[in-house]
Amino acid sequence: MTVSLLTPLPRTPVYAQMKQEQCLLHEDWILYNGKTDVVFHPRGMTSAQLYEGYLDFRRRFYSLPSFIRRMRVSRTHPVYNFVMNLGLCLAIKQS
Structure with missing residues (x-):
């Protein structure tokens, strides 16, 4: 199993919904990789909290x-x- 952050990719229903709800933080596509950046405002927490939970x-x-x-x-x-x-265990220890 691999774990990634939710990434609202263009031309997907999730992207359309987040764009309509103005939840997207930006459209810098380099950051839309599912691993290093939260690119939307999550409900019920900050982007930083979501990212810390993902890392944990x-x-x-x-x-x-x-x-x-x-x-x-x-x-x-x-x-x-x-x-x-x-x-994966060794890679996580290095990050």
Whole structure:
């Protein structure tokens, strides 16, 4: 599983709705990548709170204990899953 921020891409219903509701923060398409920036005003929290929650979830989900729990449960493609999960775990620690 990979985790991304909601990104209202052009020509999608989500984008049209957010544009109509004036929720978009800008239209700098470089920031519309789903990983490094919140590009809209979320309801019930600030953009910074959403981003911090996203980072916290990633840190916990890709942590070593979570990785070990997933490996114990998953019996499919163990070598592939081990390499992918270990890579994600290490990448999160570096960020």
